[in-house]
Amino acid sequence: MTVTEPSSLSTCTLQIERRGGRGKAGARTLERHLQDIPGVRDVDVSFRKGSAQITYDGSITSEQALRQAVRDRDVSLRDDSETPTDDVGTRSELRREAVFVGLTLVGMVTGFVTGWLNGPPLLMWVGYGVAYVFGGWYGLEGAIETLRHRAVDIDLLMIVAALGALSIGAPFEGAMLLFLFSLSNTLQHYAIGRSRRAIKSLVEMRPDEAQLLRDGEEVTVPIDEVDIGDVFVVRPGDRIPLDGVVAAGEGTVDQASLTGESVPVPKAPGDEVFGGTINESGSLEIEVTRRAHESAITRLIHMVERAQSEKAPTQRLIDRLEQPYVLGVFALTVAAIGIPLALGDEFTSTFYRAMTLMVAASPCAVIISTPAAVLSAIASGGKQGVLFKGGEHVETAASIDAVAFDKTGTLTRGDTQLTDVSVRGDVADGALTDDGLLSLAAAVQARSEHHLARATVTAAEDRSLGVPAARRFQSVAGKGVRADVEDGTVHIGNRSYFETVLGDTAVDGLEPGLERLRTLEAEGKTSVLVAREDDDDVAVLGWLAFTDTVRPDAAEMIANLRSLGVEHVVMLTGDNERVARRIADEVGIDEVQAELLPEEKVATIEDLVARYENVAMVGDGVNDAPALATATLGIAMGGAGTDVALETADVVLMGDDLSKIPYVLGLGRKTRRTLVVNLAIAFGAIALMVSTILLRGIPLPLAVVGHEGSTVLVSLNGLRLLGYRE
Structure with missing residues (x-):
């Protein structure tokens, strides 16, 4: 799946199939190979997660060329349409790892108890042999792969430390190190697997077949063969197959699985439904609006896969530092052996202390601390109908200081209704009625997707008015529209439209029309003028006024944002300032920027970023997409949002629940606190043990417990985010 970025940059996430022996070193080799391709800007490969994310210049290379480059390295690719594999997170492989951990524990305990009771030496060494073989299996596999690529990593460090302990007559300490190391790795894989299994659960939500209505009969058809416009039937208890x-x-x-809504949503003719949700009551006939590969559930699957392939900034930094840090630990170990021996110390005690130092300084807990937390946060958000498109955005959500909201469809319901239709009293022909004016307006607005246009057309339909055909429709973003209707051109627009677009044209009745707009706007209504152009003469025919209802939970949501530490809340709208300020006062917004064009929304976001640095933008429409991309964090309302807004945003609310916005920032802040705690535990344990070893000395078993204990602790602490609630 390819996602287009600003300018010519694109990002594609390729689903790769892991083959035996491919560890971090193999991933780095593939990364280097892809980075050598002209046009490739950034690469992130993980065989553990089964993905390769590539940012590239589409004017230089293509996704097909990148796919071929991956295949050239003997790596298998999975198509987006296939069911995603779960790699190391699958139940079978996790079960195998758990068995290996269990055998390691049994072998370690057997060897220790036999030696403690002075039992048969053969039984003791068989026990330790089992512990070393099964405890070091995955580590040795990774270490060999690492060395083949002339690199080092944590796996190699742990194998060397365990063998070092064995060589100085401390087999139990080496076995315990391997046991705890394999246990902590299994916990990390479990955390990744929980997130990966979210995709499988989404795939399972998607039925394979639909019951189509054809010639009055029901026919069972695979969903891939269903076209837009087909009608299918769902009965109570059935899962809806398509959007x-x-x-x-x-x-x-029941839309909880997709949008996070806690209660079933009533549906009637004209209402939208999503594939993968469950029809609880009533038989429904549904007309297909999206094919299977374009459905909301399919897009969500692709977005989750992309999210899991993106690393958080902290994780990227730690990954870059892993190899130099491991090399530093090896150098420190060599120095801890060489310097004392040169000064005449005994070899056995010196080597023992060096092995203890190596174990204590190993950064296993540091490496695991970030993915365990961030992937758990992404999975937790998914259960609540919140999709983070990557770990980076989880961390970004923690630092937001200002939030900008689009008005219509975000703070308001977006179900704008026509309230006033009035013909100007001194219209020349005098035969035009209010219904006639509405009919002309609906003819033009039928060609527009704007919320005011939809309200106009709906009002005409409610009055059962005949609507003439319109030709040569034109739209001026943020200002108005025009089209040829009957024998003239009908203009519909706000004050700016008549003052700029028609600024050089004399418009009869403009002043009384603008005065009427000011009166309507003072009442908190959005209003437009309707004018007709005949033979270069333009005259105002009348005006239309609209109102929109504020979402009932908007004020509470803003209050919750302030309690989280958000300093400034702004409303951005193309609507008039009086209407915007009325709504802002009602919900408690600090600043209003009204009558904005899309490019002016972008400029406003840029100004907010300059003032507050970290700014979130919340919107749902096509005209919000540039602002969503400009903000530090773009949040799209998924239920009513346009495809462009959903693709541009960093976070998608799969339902239109405003309470999820504080949830997003709260989860980000909780994740940041968890990361801080994890890193403090990891680095604190290393600093404490290393300093103690150098100053006073501690036994190897205590270093093993301290090192691997901290690794297990940060893994479990990260998994706590799976249960996060606002």
Whole structure:
């Protein structure tokens, strides 16, 4: 799947199949190979997660060329349409790892107890042999792969430390090191697997077949063969196979799995439904609006896969430092052996202390601390209908100081209604009625997707008005529209439209029309003028006014944002300032920027970023997409959001629940606190043990317990985020 970035940069996430022996070193080798391709800007490969994310210049190379380059390295690719594999997170492989951990524990205990009771030496060494073989299996595999690529990593460090302990007559300490190391790795894989299994659960939500209505009969058809416009039937208890609009019937649909809504949603003709959700009551006939590969559930699967392939900034930094740090630990160990021996110290005690130092200084807990927390946060958000498109955005959410909201469809319901239709009293022909004015306006607005246009057309339909055909439709973003209707051109627009677009044209009745707009706007209504152009003469025919209802939870949501530490809340809208300020005062917003064009929203976001540095933008429309991309964190309302907004945003709220916005920032802050605690535990344990070893000396078993104990602790602490609630 390719996601287009600003300018010519694109990002593709390739699903790769892991083959035996491919560890971090193999991933780095593939990364270096891909980075050598002209046009490639950034590469992140993980065989553990089964993904390769590549940012590239689309004018220089292509996704197909990158796919071929991956295949050239003998790496298998999985198509987006295939069911995602779970790699090391699959139950079978996790079960195998758990068995290996269990055998390591049994062997270690057997060897220790036999030696303690002065039992048969053969039994003792068989026990330790089992512990070393099964405890070091994955580590040795990774170490060999690492050395083949002329690199070093944690696996090699642990194998060397365990063999060092064995060589100085401390087999139990080496076995315990391998046991705890393999246990901590299994916990990390479990954390990754929980996140990966989120994709499998999404795939399982998608039925394979649909019951289509054809010639009055129901026919079972694979969902890949269903076209837009087909009608299928779902009965109570059925899972809806595809996205569509209810054509007939009424019922309630459980959308919790997709949007996070806690209660079933009533559905009636005209309402949208999503594939993968469950019809709870009532039989529904649904007209398909998206094919299987374009459905909301399929897009969500791709977004989750992309999110899991993106690393958080902290994790990227730690990954870059891993190899030099490991080399530093080896150098420190060599120095801890060489210097004392040169000064005449005994070899056995010197080597023992050096092995203890190597174990204590190993950064296992540091390496595991970030993915265990960030992947758990992504999985936790997914269960609540919140999709983070990568670990980077989880960390970004923690630092947001200001939030900007689009008004219509975000702070308000977006179900704008026409409230006033009035013909100007001194219109020349005098025969135009209010219904006639609405009919002309609906003819033009039928060609527009703007929320005011939809309200106009709906009002005409409610009055059963005949609507003439319109030709040569044109739209001026943020200002108005025009089209040829009957024998003239009808203009519909706000004050700016008539003052700029028609600024050089004399408009009869403009002043009284603008005065009427000011009156309507003072009442908190959005209003536009309707004018007709005949033979270069333009006259105002009348005006239309609209209102939009504020979401009932908007004020509480803003209050919750402030309690999280958000300093400034802004509303951005193309609507008039009076309407915007009325809504802002109602919900408690600090600043209003009204009558904005899309490019002016971007400029406002840039100004906010300059003032507050970390700014979130919340929106749902096409005209919000540039602002979403400009903000530090873009949040799209997924239920009513446009495809462009959903693709541009960093976080998607799969439902239209405003309470999820404080949840996003709260989860980000909780994740940051967890990362701080994890890193403090990891580095604190290393600093304490290393300083104690150098100053006073501690036994190897205590270093093993301290080192691997801290690794297990940070893994479990990260997994706590799976249960995060606001």
